Amino acid sequence: MTESYLCFAPQHNTKGRRDADEFKRQAKYFLQHHQQDPSMLHVINNKMTKAKMRQEVLDIIAENEGIIGVFFFCHGYRTGIQFGFDVKTVDALAVAIREATVCRDVAVCFYSCDVARDADRNRQDDLADVMGGDGGFCDEMRDALCRAGAIYCHVDGHTTTGHTTRNPFVRRFRGDGSTTGGVGGFYIVPRTNKKLWPKWRKALRTTFRFDYPVLTVQEIHAYLNRH
Numbered sequence: 001m002t003e004s005y006l007c008f009a010p011q012h013n014t015k016g017r018r019d020a021d022e023f024k025r026q027a028k029y030f031l032q033h034h035q036q037d038p039s040m041l042h043v044i045n046n047k048m049t050k051a052k053m054r055q056e057v058l059d060i061i062a063e064n065e066g067i068i069g070v071f072f073f074c075h076g077y078r079t080g081i082q083f084g085f086d087v088k089t090v091d092a093l094a095v096a097i098r099e100a101t102v103c104r105d106v107a108v109c110f111y112s113c114d115v116a117r118d119a120d121r122n123r124q125d126d127l128a129d130v131m132g133g134d135g136g137f138c139d140e141m142r143d144a145l146c147r148a149g150a151i152y153c154h155v156d157g158h159t160t161t162g163h164t165t166r167n168p169f170v171r172r173f174r175g176d177g178s179t180t181g182g183v184g185g186f187y188i189v190p191r192t193n194k195k196l197w198p199k200w201r202k203a204l205r206t207t208f209r210f211d212y213p214v215l216t217v218q219e220i221h222a223y224l225n226r227h
Contacts, residue, residue, distance in 0.1 A: 080216025143181025
């Protein structure tokens with residue numbers, strides 16, 4: 001069984017923008033960087049209803065096995081992502097991923113805006129360098145994965161708007177062996193870390209932006225300290 005990464009991106013641009021083009025471009029770069037087959041990128045018709053998009057994503061995941069990471073290149077918001085999944089439907093996504101994966105420490109990354117925020121409308125508290133994001137989409141995704149049996153999973157996502165892969169405001173939510181989940185997540189590199197923050201931002205302009213979702217925090221910090 002070949003271990004593989006599964007990627008999703010939207011098909012159609014928002015009117016007046018080339019956002020889907022960029023999501024697809026970055027997803028292709030990601031797979032090339034990890035020497036994965038281009039067929040592991042699945043482009044979702046984002047003009048379908050939310051229910052149909054959700055079902056297509058679930059069907060695609062079910063058709064695969066040996067997945068060790070799932071990566072979404074798409075728009076997001078504090079309670080969901082572009083493909084119709086939100087905090088109310090996240091369990092179905094988590095179960096599908098767990099059934100397709102070969103490991104309990106699957107990596108899930110949302111290269112998406114705002115998904116790592118907490119459940120309230122206040123943006124400022126999400127910039128604090130403390131545990132946060134409780135009740136938001138990434139937090140609920142981690143909890144759902146833990147309930148599904150992927151108890152050592154980790155879920156990455158952005159707390160702000162920004163570029164799909166170069167946004168440095170990345171919060172990580174870890175399973176840590178729990179069967180129920182946890183309370184919030186933490187910044188991989190806090191902006192108050194005067195030594196690592198500039199290096200982190202610089203690294204995200206390189207192909208390292210495709211590496212960090214499958215690395216431990218220790219490995220990420222070691223890399224940054226070397227560069």
